[in-house]
Amino acid sequence: MNVTGDEQIRKLVKTAIAPSRETALDMDLWPRIERRLKEPAIQVPWFDWVLVALVLIICLFMPQAVPGLFYNL
Amino acid sequence: MELQERFAQGDVKAFEALFRMFQQEVYRWIIRIVRNPAAAEELTVETFWRIYRSHARFDPARSFGAWARRVATNVALDYLKQVPREVALPDDRPQVTPRNPAIQQEMREKIQRAFSHLPAKLRVAATLALVEETPYEEIAESLNIPIGTVKSRVFRATRLLRKKLKQSGMEP
Numbered sequence: 467m468n469v470t471g472d473e474q475i476r477k478l479v480k481t482a483i484a485p486s487r488e489t490a491l492d493m494d495l496w497p498r499i500e501r502r503l504k505e506p507a508i509q510v511p512w513f514d515w516v517l518v519a520l521v522l523i524i525c526l527f528m529p530q531a532v533p534g535l536f537y538n539l
Numbered sequence: 540m541e542l543q544e545r546f547a548q549g550d551v552k553a554f555e556a557l558f559r560m561f562q563q564e565v566y567r568w569i570i571r572i573v574r575n576p577a578a579a580e581e582l583t584v585e586t587f588w589r590i591y592r593s594h595a596r597f598d599p600a601r602s603f604g605a606w607a608r609r610v611a612t613n614v615a616l617d618y619l620k621q622v623p624r625e626v627a628l629p630d631d632r633p634q635v636t637p638r639n640p641a642i643q644q645e646m647r648e649k650i651q652r653a654f655s656h657l658p659a660k661l662r663v664a665a666t667l668a669l670v671e672e673t674p675y676e677e678i679a680e681s682l683n684i685p686i687g688t689v690k691s692r693v694f695r696a697t698r699l700l701r702k703k704l705k706q707s708g709m710e711p
Contacts, residue, residue, distance in 0.1 A: 472697045479669045479700065482650035486574055486671065491566045491583070496558060498584045503551065503591070 543599035554594070557603055558587055564604060565611045568681070571671050572615040572663055582618055586611040605680060612663070612681045619659040646709065653703035657696055664692035665700075 524531055545553035565586055570579040589610050590597075597606060657665060663682070667673040668689070679686045 471701060472694070475697045475701050475704075476669055478646075478650055478704075479654065479665070482647040483654060483666075483670050486571050489567065489570060489576060491563055491580070493580075495562055495566075495580065495584055495587075496555060499558060499587055499591070502584070502588050 541599060543597070543603055546603075547594055547597045547599045549594050554591055561604055561607050562587070565607050568608055569611050569615050571673070572612065572666060573618055574666075578618060578622075582611070582614050586614045589614065608681045609683050612683075616659055616663055619662060649704060649707050649709050650700075653700050653707065656703065657699055661692050661696040661699065664689055665696035668693045669696075 521535070525535070542553050542556055546557055562583060566579055566583045569582045569586070570576060573579055573582065586607065590607060593610075597603070654662065654665070664678060667678045667681075668675065675686050675689050678689045682689065
């Protein structure tokens with residue numbers, strides 16, 4: 467493969483694919499951003515926190531259960 | 540206090556002001572990469588959303604525009620990795636009175652298909668450098684990589700295209 471071949475590919479690409487036209491946004495996108503800003507952040511249900519606490523307690527008082535826990539993950 | 544400093548502290552009004560200053564620029568940059576106006580709109584929103592969420596990481600002493608463009612490039616890159624590769628590219632090239640229009644059309648389609656099958660990173664570099672003729676420095680800055688890496692990606696894209704075209708029976 468030579469440089470001339472690569473140059474030819476570049477020319478082919480230019481003839482086959484048009485550059486994007488200078489387009490302007492015809493609408494204001496701020497309302498969409500605002501909607502996202504107002505969306506409540508994802509909340510973790512209390513039940514999940516209880517589960518996490520249980521797992522931590524088990525790991526703390528029964529360290530021998532840790533490998534079994536990892537095995538089941 | 541400066542607008543950028545207020546934004547870095549999470550001021551929504553400052554963010555809105557910056558959004559209004561840069562939304563067109565970001566949109567035009569994204570459309571250069573994804574070449575689809577509807578997707579570009581959605582990705583512009585996603586870009587500014589990511590910008591807002593990482594306001595604390597923004598250094599007010601640096602250019603907001605350059606940072607926004609970097610985030611936009613990453614958002615566009617993520618999009619290109621997800622969408623199916625057979626996306627039709629706009630065909631608004633001026634016709635150059637070909638000797639055989641059917642062959643010309645077939646050749647164009649093969650090149651477009653081969654181009655759309657390039658890995659996303661190579662495609663972004665090749666689109667910006669070869670199609671949009673964006674300066675390498677600008678591409679490097681927006682991709683947050685050295686100029687040498689941009690050149691190497693364009694080179695690899697060219698070589699891959701050559702290989703793909705050869706496989707499809709076209710001998711460039």
